[in-house]
Amino acid sequence: MAIITAIGDPTDPRLDDYRDLTTADRRPDRPGGRGLVIAEGVVVVRRLIESPYPVRSLLGVPRRIEELTADLAHLDVPAYAADADTMATTVGFHLNRGVLAVADRAAPVDAHELARTARVLAVCEGVNDHENLGSLFRNAAALGVDGILLGPRCADPLYRRSVRVSMGHVLRVPFAPLPGPWPESLDLLREAGMRVAALTPAPDALPISAAGLAGERVALLLGAEGPGLTPEALAAADVRVRIPMATGVDSLNVATAAAVAFHAVGASVG
């Protein structure tokens, strides 16, 4: 059971994991595989506790810590209770959500295993915006996608902003870097019996609803908003599919387009 300790001094070294979060979040040099996993708010902290990531501690105002009593019953980590001012001074800004938890990273899941067992996967290329990637995970979770593989130039799903925007679903949807040189690495999916479908606004692509993907084992290849998939990635796909769009309109946000595609291939119904 978590031991609740009151802390009144923002310089207390037990709060070092929580210090100056905004600066930490803006550090462009933070590599994808390192850094703590930070959850904000009761809902996301709960998801972190249920996740495979080893929780190190919690920090929250007493009322929020109390809301998590049941979740903390079987968790053997310190929970630091502090007032809102102490928390604000420690993290560097006022926290609306009143509670944080930090965890270490865990070993990524195995991409081969994901490809072998999934019905629907998303494969991202160049989705380098933390909020878009977080939203994409949220939509994947809601629509029953079994996992996400990260190709080149993707943001870090475990970055604080990704975690927050995903509403904690980056902690639940299995993900892994796709190993090997891109885009040849997509062969891993084909060898596991999946069809690789590239989502593109190109007018000569098949409308996604007409591509015979519903109910099939599909890996949906998704590129960044704006540039979209590279020609190499498009060429490496088995089929190119599009969401029919009105003329003269910029494309959908990548996470929104992904949601439409996840629904169209029936990710949540098989």
Place this chain on the structure above:
Amino acid sequence: MAIITAIGDPTDPRLDDYRDLTTADRRPDRPGGRGLVIAEGVVVVRRLIESPYPVRSLLGVPRRIEELTADLAHLDVPAYAADADTMATTVGFHLNRGVLAVADRAAPVDAHELARTARVLAVCEGVNDHENLGSLFRNAAALGVDGILLGPRCADPLYRRSVRVSMGHVLRVPFAPLPGPWPESLDLLREAGMRVAALTPAPDALPISAAGLAGERVALLLGAEGPGLTPEALAAADVRVRIPMATGVDSLNVATAAAVAFHAVGASVG
């Protein structure tokens, strides 16, 4: 043709329309039908110029005004050129996008006419978040929805943040308040030959792809993220439809759910 005038004094009364935008944006008392329409950035300013809203003036750094030369050729309003500091002092914050335009509001479109001519409409109830409403308009534009009707407790689509998040599509997608008492006012749609389909996460609703709506004339009833549609609105619909979801996941963002639904009813393909 727009007359370009350099202004170096942020207190110049010709800039009054642009003064202290953040405060204006936060004013909770601003009624839905009033206030100027403000466009930010070249893309959105261009959409404002192409829209039915009567442009009053532009304010931008010289480089951005220059980008709009072709758009300004047939527009008989002043364009004020200022440096970034003068603009920042006037509007109250640093503007990344470098150009603004303001317009007066125009008379709303006629809800009866929309209902008579549209293939797909969205009808919002309680979508009171400006960003969600803006995203919903963007998705409606991309996916070929013919118009949006606003039921009770919706945000103002012409609020600055809605305009920005919609990428200017609130200026292109026709919208109108739905006249009359809610939800009886939905009869207007039925009388115009549309089916009224309520989107809900309720497990006993029909999967949207199985509801026979593709290609039909449909009014999609959308509620706020969180509470969703009221029981009255649900009861007033002809059919209740759902997006199949994974269990244990919060619902999708309302604009994302709307995009999935717009695609499922084939808004952009007929």
